[in-house]
Structures are given as structure tokens and as C-alpha cells.
Amino acid sequence: MTTEPSAYHRRVAEEKRNAILKAATRLFLDSGYAGASLAKIADAAGVSKATLFKQFPTKAALFDAIVTASWETGEDTGERPPVGDLDAGLATIGRRYVALLTRPGMADLFRIVIAELPRFPELGETQFNRGKMPYFESVRGYLETERDAGTITLDDPDLAATQFLGMISNYVFWPRMLLQDWAPDEAAMDRVVDEAVLVMRARYAR
Known part of the structure; x- marks a missing residue:
């Protein structure tokens, strides 16, 4: 049986997602798409690599989300x-x-x-x-x-x-x-x- 995440956990997840998108955009601009690794993005966003990979398993998926947003x-x-x-x-x-x-x-x-x-x-x-x-x-x-x-x-x-x-x-x-x-x-x-x-x-x- 699965349970829905609480409002608090949804808010925290959204805040982390926004931090990742912001950090990724800046690193892409500063270092280029090739030079901005997911590990660097996670560090700049202040999240763990596991958290980043959970939301964005690939760099392409992350860039897709940035464009859409x-x-x-x-x-x-x-x-x-x-x-x-x-x-x-x-x-x-x-x-x-x-x-x-x-x-x-x-x-x-x-x-x-x-x-x-x-x-x-x-x-x-x-x-x-x-x-x-x-x-x-x-x-x-x-x-x-x-x-x-x-x-x-x-x-x-x-x-x-x-x-x-x-x-x-x-x-x-x-x-x-x-x-x-x-x-x-x-x-x-x-x-x-x-x-x-x-x-x-x-x-x-x-």
C-alpha cells in the first residue's frame, strides 16, 4: 500500500526541483552544456546526487525541463x-x-x-x-x-x-x-x- 506524500514533502521536493533548475541553467551558461555535469549541478543546487537523479535521470531530461519551464x-x-x-x-x-x-x-x-x-x-x-x-x-x-x-x-x-x-x-x-x-x-x-x-x-x- 502506497501513501501520498504530505504537503510538506511536496513543498520540499518542489523547492529542490526549482533549486536544481536554477543551478543547472547557470552552470549550462557558464560552462556550456558539455561542461556542466550532473554532479556539479547537484553541488551547486545544494542537493545530493541521488535527489537530482531521482528527478532528472539524465542531463537531457534536465534541459528539457528547463526549456519547458x-x-x-x-x-x-x-x-x-x-x-x-x-x-x-x-x-x-x-x-x-x-x-x-x-x-x-x-x-x-x-x-x-x-x-x-x-x-x-x-x-x-x-x-x-x-x-x-x-x-x-x-x-x-x-x-x-x-x-x-x-x-x-x-x-x-x-x-x-x-x-x-x-x-x-x-x-x-x-x-x-x-x-x-x-x-x-x-x-x-x-x-x-x-x-x-x-x-x-x-x-x-x-
Whole structure:
């Protein structure tokens, strides 16, 4: 007969998991994916190797968890906007995307993937399949519901989602990968979202 862990033990396990994810992200960035061993990560997180292996039996599983956690929007912010008001819906999605891309550590995560891609191509696949694609699919799904409701004319949902997200990330995120002092203020990022919404309305609204 098995018993469920108590609330205390669940809280302790979650705290240790978060400590492991934080330590692993920092070590991956400082030492590279290859140079950050699970033993070093356990030491940096202040947990035993047995505790780390219980939660993450391989380095790949640990990196997968980091990517998934980094792209999660949370239940309170990740719900699809109501259908029928394209401007409001796209503005909501656009601002969520800005908040996601400017999270602490998001640029660092991309740098890890890019730096290690020649030796570990699976890192790129993880970032794409576990991170970017689920978010992309949620945006595409929203556009499809607007199309089905008759508010927009849409032949290629994939292209439309790429256009919208690309207009935002090209200003908010990608310069950060090369320019250390790139930090546009909130007003500038809001304007980018608003302009992207206007372009989408001009192109797709009925």
C-alpha cells in the first residue's frame, strides 16, 4: 500500500526541483552544456546526487525541463483571448509574448542552445519542440478561431502566426542576442505590439 506524500514533502521536493533548475541553467551558461555535469549541478543546487537523479535521470531530461519551464505562461495568463475582437485579442497575445521574451534567463537559454548546437543538435530540437512550437500553436489556434468566427480571412494560419510573432520578436528579443545594452523601455515595446496589431488587421480583418 502506497501513501501520498504530505504537503510538506511536496513543498520540499518542489523547492529542490526549482533549486536544481536554477543551478543547472547557470552552470549550462557558464560552462556550456558539455561542461556542466550532473554532479556539479547537484553541488551547486545544494542537493545530493541521488535527489537530482531521482528527478532528472539524465542531463537531457534536465534541459528539457528547463526549456519547458521557461516557455510556460501559466494558467492565469495563458488562456486564449475571447473571440470577436481581433485588435484586443492580438494585443493581449502580443503583450504576453513580450513578457515571455523578456523574462530573466530567456535570452541566456537561447545562447546556450546556439553555442552548443554544433555538438548537441538535440538541444535545438528540444528548444523548438518543447518551447517555441507549443506557444506558436496557441497563437495559430487563436487566429483559426477568429477565422471560423468570420472576423478575419485567413488562408495560411502558420504564416499569419509567424508574421505576428516575428514583428514583435524582431524588435524585442533578437537584438538582445548580439547587443548587451539592448533594453527597450515598456512604451517602446507596447508600440511595437500595437503596430503589429494594426498590420495584422490591415492584412486579415474582414
